[in-house]
Structures are given as structure tokens and as C-alpha cells.
Amino acid sequence: MNPPSSHAVTGAILYLDGVSVSFDGFRALNSLSFTLEPGEMRAVIGPNGAGKTTMMDVITGKTRPDDGDVLFRQGTIDLTRHDEAAIAELGIGRKFQKPTVFESHSVADNVLLALKGPRDPLSALFGARNRIPAARIDAVLERVRLQEHRRRLAGELSHGQKQWLEIAMLLAQDPSLLLVDEPVAGMTDAETEATAELLKDINRDHSVIVVEHDMGFVRALGCRVMCLHEGAVLAEGSIDAVASNPRVIEVYLGR
Amino acid sequence: MITLRFVRFLEGRGLVFLALVAALVLLVPVCNLLVPPGSPFHVPTGMVVLLGKYLCYAMLAIGLDLVWGYCGILSLGHGAFFALGGYAMGMYLMRQIGTRGVYGHPVLPDFMVFLNWKELPWFWHGFDMFPYALLMVLLVPGLLAFVFGWLAFRSRVTGVYLSIISQALTYALLLAFFRNDMGFGGNNGLTDFKDILGFPVQAQGTRVALFVITGLALIGTFLLARMIVTSTYGKVLVAIRDAESRTRFIGYRVEYFKLVVFTLSAMIAGLAGALYVPQIGIINPSEFQPTNSIEAIVWVAVGGRGTLVGAALGAVVVNALKTVFTTGFLAPYWLFALGGLFILVTIALPRGLVGLAGDIFARFGGAGRGPTRAEAGQTP
Ligand SMILES: Nc1ncnc2c1ncn2[C@@H]1O[C@H](COP(=O)(O)OP(=O)(O)OP(=O)(O)O)[C@@H](O)[C@H]1O
Ligand SMILES: [Mg+2]
Numbered sequence: 001m002n003p004p005s006s007h008a009v010t011g012a013i014l015y016l017d018g019v020s021v022s023f024d025g026f027r028a029l030n031s032l033s034f035t036l037e038p039g040e041m042r043a044v045i046g047p048n049g050a051g052k053t054t055m056m057d058v059i060t061g062k063t064r065p066d067d068g069d070v071l072f073r074q075g076t077i078d079l080t081r082h083d084e085a086a087i088a089e090l091g092i093g094r095k096f097q098k099p100t101v102f103e104s105h106s107v108a109d110n111v112l113l114a115l116k117g118p119r120d121p122l123s124a125l126f127g128a129r130n131r132i133p134a135a136r137i138d139a140v141l142e143r144v145r146l147q148e149h150r151r152r153l154a155g156e157l158s159h160g161q162k163q164w165l166e167i168a169m170l171l172a173q174d175p176s177l178l179l180v181d182e183p184v185a186g187m188t189d190a191e192t193e194a195t196a197e198l199l200k201d202i203n204r205d206h207s208v209i210v211v212e213h214d215m216g217f218v219r220a221l222g223c224r225v226m227c228l229h230e231g232a233v234l235a236e237g238s239i240d241a242v243a244s245n246p247r248v249i250e251v252y253l254g255r
Numbered sequence: 256m257i258t259l260r261f262v263r264f265l266e267g268r269g270l271v272f273l274a275l276v277a278a279l280v281l282l283v284p285v286c287n288l289l290v291p292p293g294s295p296f297h298v299p300t301g302m303v304v305l306l307g308k309y310l311c312y313a314m315l316a317i318g319l320d321l322v323w324g325y326c327g328i329l330s331l332g333h334g335a336f337f338a339l340g341g342y343a344m345g346m347y348l349m350r351q352i353g354t355r356g357v358y359g360h361p362v363l364p365d366f367m368v369f370l371n372w373k374e375l376p377w378f379w380h381g382f383d384m385f386p387y388a389l390l391m392v393l394l395v396p397g398l399l400a401f402v403f404g405w406l407a408f409r410s411r412v413t414g415v416y417l418s419i420i421s422q423a424l425t426y427a428l429l430l431a432f433f434r435n436d437m438g439f440g441g442n443n444g445l446t447d448f449k450d451i452l453g454f455p456v457q458a459q460g461t462r463v464a465l466f467v468i469t470g471l472a473l474i475g476t477f478l479l480a481r482m483i484v485t486s487t488y489g490k491v492l493v494a495i496r497d498a499e500s501r502t503r504f505i506g507y508r509v510e511y512f513k514l515v516v517f518t519l520s521a522m523i524a525g526l527a528g529a530l531y532v533p534q535i536g537i538i539n540p541s542e543f544q545p546t547n548s549i550e551a552i553v554w555v556a557v558g559g560r561g562t563l564v565g566a567a568l569g570a571v572v573v574n575a576l577k578t579v580f581t582t583g584f585l586a587p588y589w590l591f592a593l594g595g596l597f598i599l600v601t602i603a604l605p606r607g608l609v610g611l612a613g614d615i616f617a618r619f620g621g622a623g624r625g626p627t628r629a630e631a632g633q634t635p
Contacts, residue, residue, distance in 0.1 A: 060504060062500070062504075083503075084500070084503040084504050085503050085506050085507060085508045088503070088504055088505055088506030089506045093504075094504050096501070100498050100501045101498075101501075102493070102494045102497050102498055102501070103497055103498075104493060104497055105493060105494065105497075112487070112490070113487070113490055113491065113494055113505065113507075114505050119506050119507050119508070120508070121488060121491075121512050121515045124486065124487040124488040124490075124512075125483065125487075126486070130486055130487050169505065173505055173506070
């Protein structure tokens with residue numbers, strides 16, 4: 001593969017060009033292209049089945065695209081050549097649409113497992129990961145206000161708390177790019193607001209892509225918005241520009 | 256300070272378990288060798304052998320629990336690793352027979368003379384030396400598990416598919432070891448052992464010593480397994496069991512974690528098999544039977560999956576039941592009883608005997624203790 005060397009590539013932390021994915025003939029991603037600047041936060045909206053989650057699957061190595069380029073860190077890394085664990089190590093973290101935490105581990109252990117650091121079997125068995133100071137875990141839990149729950153099993157948490165625990169795991173992992181899939185589903189208004197603040201705070205030193213249906217939340221993020229439809233970008237710009245775009249209105253109302 | 260840390264490391268039931276095994280290791284020799292046969296406290300030698308056999312099974316169960324209970328890999332082939340360890344020990348014992356065989360050949364075991372073989376096959380060399388045989392006891396099952404795991408885990412074979420190919424593995428070995436030309440004694444296997452390390456295998460003292468060694472090996476296995484499951488490595492195993500792809504997405508190479516624990520578990524099984532053979536006095540291809548591997552899964556489920564003590568306890572309890580069943584008129588019904596037990600435990604006691612004991616203890620002992628992390632998740 002010959003990475004193109006325009007500024008779009010060399011300046012971007014993430015660069016997708018002509019990415020297509022088909023499932024049994026159905027095109028979930030249809031020549032999807034976009035770039036994300038370092039330090040940028042991008043909100044992604046789009047009707048059900050638009051391909052938002054599939055896009056994240058491609059970036060994180062879960063799904064291999066049939067076609068197209070997926071480049072990371074100024075075009076230096078071809079993500080399609082790496083698997084999930086390698087991509088996580090390269091610095092891309094992900095929160096899933098359906099919150100997935102390790103239910104039979106305590107909240108603190110969930111964070112412990114996610115914390116940045118060596119991840120080979122040997123260091124897990126004898127190495128540094130067994131001597132992580134509790135303060136490091138607490139510091140992360142404090143940011144998502146779960147510190148009182150540190151000893152509880154993650155499986156006992158409410159839906160919203162699980163979402164936060166997953167964000168805490170992302171924080172612990174400290175990736176340079178965060179992919180956050182529907183973080184406020186099932187949250188109260190107050191929780192949603194707090195999550196928006198948290199993501200904005202995280203965005204100070206991380207690049208972030210947030211997929212969300214909740215327009216109030218997207219507005220609160222105050223970042224560039226991109227609308228996906230049938231596996232491609234339908235519109236991109238400020239929230240007001242995208243929300244008033246006739247084609248965007250059509251795909252949302254048409255459903 | 257260190258003692259306190261050790262107690263916390265073991266948890267209550269681990270301590271009880273160690274105390275029980277230690278008591279057996281101390282008392283059984285006394286009650287067999289020193290207490291006269293007429294006394295009610297006398298333990299007959301046959302009983303010593305039976306208990307030794309149970310302890311070997313308990314070791315196998317702990318190894319199996321590491322992969323199944325903690326990491327969710329439902330291996331239906333662990334009997335093969337047990338049998339391979341047994342064969343490695345059997346080969347050492349065969350070489351110790353020397354000229355005392357029926358044909359009196361100084362080097363070749365009887366079955367080879369019978370087959371008209373002129374010299375020892377290459378893979379039998381070295382087995383006259385105990386340290387070499389001991390190495391093979393660990394290495395052969397370990398290597399097979401490593402190769403199997405390398406192929407299966409890297410191509411992400413999981414769930415029922417993995418169970419099926421592990422079952423196929425033990426079945427293939429069963430067929431192979433049945434063949435006379437394989438050089439492992441065909442369907443008769445290896446037997447008629449005379450000495451181990453110069454001591455007569457059949458002697459009462461040797462039998463007691465083998466029992467003690469098995470007890471100590473079980474304690475060692477338990478401590479090793481406990482160290483693994485309390486480390487972060489153990490937490491990663493449980494994470495893999497509960498949400499494998501999530502574990503990959505936070506950067507763990509799941510296949511390596513599985514490979515290490517699977518290989519180690521096979522080595523534990525091999526060691527258990529090696530201790531089993533001199534006590535039982537025979538190893539033959541029936542040890543590779545697929546049902547053996549399935550029975551081992553039942554032990555773990557009955558005792559309590561994801562609790563090391565439960566796995567060991569399950570092995571002893573189910574085998575004690577089996578002994579009672581298969582020595583009486585109930586013998587033809589054993590497999591039905593085993594199947595029934597498995598269904599009963601799966602439905603009524605998903606956390607096994609240890610879970611049940613914990614609940615009773617919490618209700619009557621007052622000291623309510625929540626489920627430990629590993630056993631709380633009950634995803635099959
Ligand atoms: N593994 C798969 N196999 C088959 N089809 C799939 C697979 N994953 C996704 N799809 C299909 O691809 C399309 C895009 O799915 P995707 O999950 O990316 O949508 P989404 O934009 O995240 O939708 P939602 O808002 O509902 O989460 C859907 O029609 C879905 O059914
Ligand atoms: Mg989605």
C-alpha cells in the first residue's frame with residue numbers, strides 16, 4: 001500500500017479514505033472517508049444502521065475493511081494490518097455501545113486491568129501490574145465519581161454507572177484516541193450533562209470520537225459534527241449547520 | 256506479618272483444605288504403618304492406594320479448573336495429558352524391570368520381545384533414568400498442549416468448537432496408543448512394574464511413600480494455582496472468561512494468556528498421571544477414553560467451578576461415589592448416576608458444593624461473605 005502524502009494524511013491523527021465493508025452483500029460502510037485532527041473532538045450522528053459502530057470496528061481492528069485506507073498518527077500506521085490488542089497498544093481506546101465491563105471483577109480491578117503499562121503474561125503474573133498503588137486507581141475512579149463503589153462487583157452497578165466505569169477504563173488506558181459509542185444511553189439528564197463535561201475535559205489532552213443520538217448532548221459537547229448515512233458521510237460541520245441540512249433532516253424523518 | 260499475609264492469600268477455605276491434606280499426609284502413614292491391623296484406627300494399604308488415587312484426580316481437577324473455571328476454556332481433552340504423564344512414568348517403570356521380565360531380556364520390555372523387536376525404539380531411550388522420565392512427564396503433555404493451544408487459540412477457536420477438537424485429540428491418542436506398532440504396549444499398556452527408584456512398587460512402605468508424595472504434590476499444585484489466580488494474571492483470565500473481546504480491546508493478547516495457562520494446566524495433569532501410575536500399577540490406552548476427560552469436567556462442576564478447593568473436593572467426592580457405586584450391584588448404573596449428578600448440579604447448584612457450603616456458612620455462621628470475584632460470574 002502506498003500511503004498518500006497530502007496534508008490531509010500527514011496532519012491527521014486518524015485518516016479514513018474510501019473504506020468499504022460488506023456483510024453478505026450488504027454495504028455497512030460505503031466508501032467512507034474523513035479525517036480527524038490531533039486533539040480534535042468529533043461527534044458522529046446518524047440513523048440506526050448508518051454504520052457508526054461498524055466504523056469503530058474497522059478502526060479498532062475488529063472488522064477488516066474490504067477496501068480503503070485506515071491510517072493512524074499522521075499516516076505512519078496502517079491500522080488494517082494490526083489486530084485488536086496491537087491497536088489498543090498503539091493508543092486507541094474504545095467504549096462499546098452496550099456497556100461491557102468485567103462483571104465478576106470489582107470496580108477497582110476493572111480499572112487495574114485497563115491501566116496503562118505492560119500487558120504481557122509475565123508482568124501480569126509477577127511484574128509491576130501486581131504492585132500498582134491504590135492511589136492510581138482511586139485517582140481514575142474519582143474523575144468518574146465511582147470511588148465509593150471501588151469494592152463492588154462491576155456487575156452490580158447500574159447501567160449509567162457501568163457506562164462511567166467504561167469511561168474510567170478508557171481514562172486508565174490513556175490512549176491518544178478515544179472512540180466512545182453512545183456513552184449516555186440510559187443516563188438521566190444530570191448524568192448526561194456530567195458526561196459531556198467529562199468528555200470535554202478528557203478532550204483537553206486526547207483526541208475523541210463520540211457517537212451519540214442525543215442531540216442535546218451533542219450540542220453540549222460543542223464540537224464538529226458528522227452525520228453518517230448508509231455507510232458514508234452525509235454532512236459535516238457545526239451542529240447548527242448539520243441539524244439544518246435538508247438531507248440530514250430527510251434521513252432522520254424518513255425513518 | 257508473613258503468616259497473616261499467607262492466611263489472607265489462602266482465604267478461609269484454602270486454609271481448611273491445606274489443613275485437611277496435611278492431616279492426611281501425616282495421619283495416613285501413621286494409621287497404616289504404626290496402628291496394628293486389628294485397631295479401628297488402622298487404615299489398610301488398599302485404602303491408602305485408593306486415597307492416593309483420589310488425590311491424583313484432585314490435582315488433575317485443579318489444573319482443569321485453571322483453564323475452565325477461571326479462563327472459560329472447556330477442555331474435554333485433559334485426560335490425554337494425564338495419560339501422557341502416566342505413560343512417561345510407565346516407561347520409566349518398564350525400564351526398571353530389567354531381566355526380571357517373562358522373557359528376561361536385559362533391555363527390551365516383554366511386549367517388544369513378543370513383537371520380535373530387536374532394539375529399543377528411539378523414544379524409549381533415556382527412560383531408564385528417573386530425572387529424564389520426570390522431565391518427560393512435564394514436557395510431553397506441556398509440549399502437546401502448547402502446540403494444540405498455539406493452533407487453536409491463535410485462530411480463535413473457542414467455545415464448543417474447542418471442546419470438540421480437544422475431545423478429538425484424546426480420541427486420536429486413544430486409537431494411536433491401541434496400536435501395537437506404536438511401541439507403547441498396545442491395548443495391554445504398560446504393567447507388571449517391579450521397582451521405583453530401587454524400592455519395590457508393591458511394598459507397603461513404598462505405597463505409603465507414594466501417597467505422601469502425592470499429598471505434597473497436591474499441596475504444591477494448590478499453592479501454585481492459588482498464586483496464579485490471585486495475581487493480575489488470574490484477573491486477566493477471569494476477564495477473558497467473562498468478556499474475551501473486551502479483553503483484547505484493552506490490549507491483552509488473549510491467545511498468549513490462554514496458551515500459558517493451558518500449557519501449565521496440561522503439565523499439572525501430566526504430573527498427576529505420573530503419580531497415579533505407580534500407585535495403580537498399570538497404564539493402558541483406556542486412560543485416553545473421551546469419557547475420562549468428561550468425568551473430570553463433572554468433578555469440577557460438582558465441587559464448584561472457579562474455586563480451586565471446589566475442584567479438588569469435587570474430584571474426591573465424585574470418585575468416592577464412583578468407588579461405592581462401581582463395587583456393588585449398582586455398577587451398571589454409574590454413568591446414569593454421573594449424568595444425573597451433573598444435571599442436578601448444573602440446575603440446582605451452579606456454584607457447586609463449595610458454593611452450597613458457603614451459603615450454609617453465611618446463614619448459620621452469621622459471617623456473611625459475598626461471593627469471591629472469580630465465582631461470581633456464572634457464564635457457562
Ligand atoms: N457483524 C455483522 N454482520 C452482519 N451485519 C452487520 C454486522 N455488523 C453490523 N451489521 C449491519 O451493518 C449495518 C450497520 O450497523 P452499525 O452497527 O454500524 O450501525 P450503527 O450506525 O451503529 O447503528 P445504531 O445507531 O443502531 O447503533 C446494520 O444494518 C447492521 O445490521
Ligand atoms: Mg451502533
